[in-house]
Amino acid sequence: MGQLCLLSLLILVSTAASATEKKQIKIEQFSLNRSVAYLGEEISADITVSAQASLRRKRLRLRYYLDKKEIGRQIITAFDLAGNAKTVFSFKDSPEGRYRFRVVLDIENEKIEADEVSRQLAILSLPTVMTEQPLSTGVDEKTITDNLKPGKPDLAAEEINFNIASPRVGQNILINTKISNIGTVEANNVKIRIFINGQPYGKDITMNILAGSHVSIDTKFNAARQGKKDVLIFINPDGEIDEKSNRNNLISKMLIVRPAVKGGESGDIIATPEVKAKQARLANLVIYIETISGAHYTNDGKVRFYITNNSQSATTKSFMMGVQRLQEKPSKLWLMRKPVKSLKPGETATLAIKWPKDQLSSSKLFVATADIEGKIEETDTRDNYTRPFRVVSTSPIQAAARPVPPGADSRSEIIITSPRPDSRLDGKGKLIVNWKSSEDIGKLVHITVQNNRTRETVLSSTSNNDGAYSADLSALPEGKYILTIVSENKAIASLKRTFQIVRQKSEVIPKFVSPANGTSYRGEQLLKIIWPASLKILSGQQLDLVLLEGSSKKIVKLNNNPVAARKGQFFWQIPDDGSIFGVYTLQARSVDGRVLAATNEIELLPNFVSFEQLSANSGKEEIQTDLEIARTSFKGQNLEFLIMNNGPADISISGLYGYTFTSYFVRKTPLTSDGDLVVCTSTLLSELPQGEGLVISLGRDPDCPLGERDSSAKFEYVVNRFTLPILENQYLVDPKPLNNISKFYWPD
DSSP: OHHHHHHHHHHHHHHHHHHHTSOSEEEEEEEESOSEEETTOOEEEEEEEEEOGGGTTSOEEEEEEETTEEEEEEEEOOOOTTSEEEEEEEEOOOOSEEEEEEEEEEETTSOOOOEEEEEEEEEEOOOTTSOSSOSOSSOSBOOOOTTSOSOOOOEEEEEEEESSSSOBTTOEEEEEEEEEEOSSSOEEEEEEEEEETTEEOSOOEEEEEOTTEEEEEEEEEEOSSOEEEEEEEEESTTOOSOOSBSTTSEEEEEEEEBOOOTTSOTTOOOOOSSOOOOOOOOBOEEEEOOOBTTEEEESSSEEEEEEEEOOSSOOOOOEEEEEEEOOSSOOOOOSEEEEEOOOOTTOEEEEEEEOOGGGOOSSOOEEEEEOTTOOSOBSOOTTSBOOOBEEEEOOSSOOOOOOOOTTOOOOOOEEEEESOTTEEOOTTOEEEEEEEEOGGGOSEEEEEEEETTTOOEEEEEEEESSSEEEEEOTTSOSEEEEEEEEETTSSOBOOOEEEEEOOOOOOSOOBOSBSOTTOEEETTOEEEEEOOHHHHTSTTOEEEEEEEETTTOOEEEOOSSOEEGGGOEEEEEOOOSSSSOEEEEEEEEETTSOEEEEEEEEEEEOTTSOOOOOOOOTTSEEEEOOEEEEEEEEETTEEEEEEEEOSSSOBOTGGGTTEEEEEEEEOSSSOOSGGGEEEEEEEEOSOBOTTOEEEEEOSOOTTOOOOBOOGGGOOSEEEEEEOOOOOSSEEEEOSOGGGGEEEEEOOO
């Protein structure tokens, strides 16, 4: 008996020991704002990490990679009370290609098990006929010299929206584009060029935009074919306006056009939960040309293109490919056209085209396009274009090198011209590097930045030897740093250049220490509100604490009397009577209405709302996709809400099994009787491909007495909410869980 007890004790000790061996640091959540981007578009990753309490004061670092190349680092220091820390990493300067974007979390200079996550990322070349001037030379902003005037416009593409999320063929929609001028000078005769699937759509839009203002542009579009439509907006495409930065002039968004509805009225969106027959697989053409630093070299006067049909089952018809020179304005002039035979699934055609001698140059840019007549129905046309390329002829007989005159200095060198010695970076931490080099340095250089005090290498990057490079050092601490540029063969190095990082006061509204963005609370909980220390020191400052509702913008004031900022915190008990229900922004305002601190999104739920089910991801295939209740409204007499799959993954029928939507109808507040609250559930069983939506209609179910637009069924508001189902073989992850809830007030 004693041996049995001892054995049980040993098992318990072993179990406890194994529990402590679990990861002490972890990447809890990771999402990319886009899985496909054009050159010059900003790509950002949202990351949430956690750490045990004993490790939160150490230097936790996140390292970011494209495949094996490291592109950035961040040090994590600010953890909330739950032991989580959130950060955003953004970048633009990456060549065209398909990558594995990797994020690695570890502790600097300590041996501890690291955590790693990754996602697929594609960076595509710009569409055809955009501009001969490259969008980016690797420098985010133009080099600042003493002779430049201080004021410049700065045009930025803010967002693209569609008034119908997923239209049908033949349905008219509006493409709404928001553009701002965040510079200090008015921008005159601004050109806005729209591309759909890589081709110019309509005429250029020209307008003036005042400094510090924004404009909204509506463009009508009617899709003649179903499929993915890549909508791209390019501001100042010809570079005619001298801007502070041209790296924010480009934005794109995917529009999914569904098949026309047989027998339905034009303009209606009809979607049902029934299982739809899958569309036949379509072709997918990809055209490719080999280049080195944007140039294709030929020694026989021929240029070779490779066109592949990436489909697994569809055979293409014969089609035409064409090559055109990039024009300053949209043009359909083809330099050459060539027929291509039909391609079987997975088949590649190689085209050797004799290049015109008068087009051999080191400066002219060209783009090749597959299926220039648009005869082939494809799953995606974004790979139908090559990136802009030059064609350079190489002679097999090399000219003899000219002798170096006696006494001439033949030494190679690299001279850094920017940043200047002991200069300071701007408040955003943007490092702009410029240099001069002799012709025999090589095509590539290696750029490193070291911390002057610790000698730690904080930046290591290989770049084209074009004299320009930029990097985001905003995550690094203040101090002195050393910049060095070394040639490709490591034989030639620049002199060391020191510069400083000095932080300036941010104009961004500070965040509350508690609660943190994205947190969820229940009725009757005591909400502890802690504002940043910067507010405590404002002598005599009085605050009002308010909740701003996301859907209606209604305001709920939490304090009866103004709160002294020096107190630093405030406690508020969340009511459980239905008066507070939904997603809110918490703000600390001055008595004259200025916002002094904010938490962007918190979820406040009464106790009658069902709790989230927790699912383990051990041994399961992870599927990450953003599901959203995109719209709630009356459609005729019935209340409907639209559930959208924003991607990047498709949800199969088996994946949606057991998907339960709960509707909470609140007939009056505060809730005092059982009749004041009606709870209804709906279950969805259907596939939901990326970019598509399904409508859930309420009021037709006899088990749910509400949901119809009738005076006897009137309610104050309804909240629709769903949770991710627990599946046997798949682990579903929604990177934006707070858009899984919608609140709709009875229309007056």
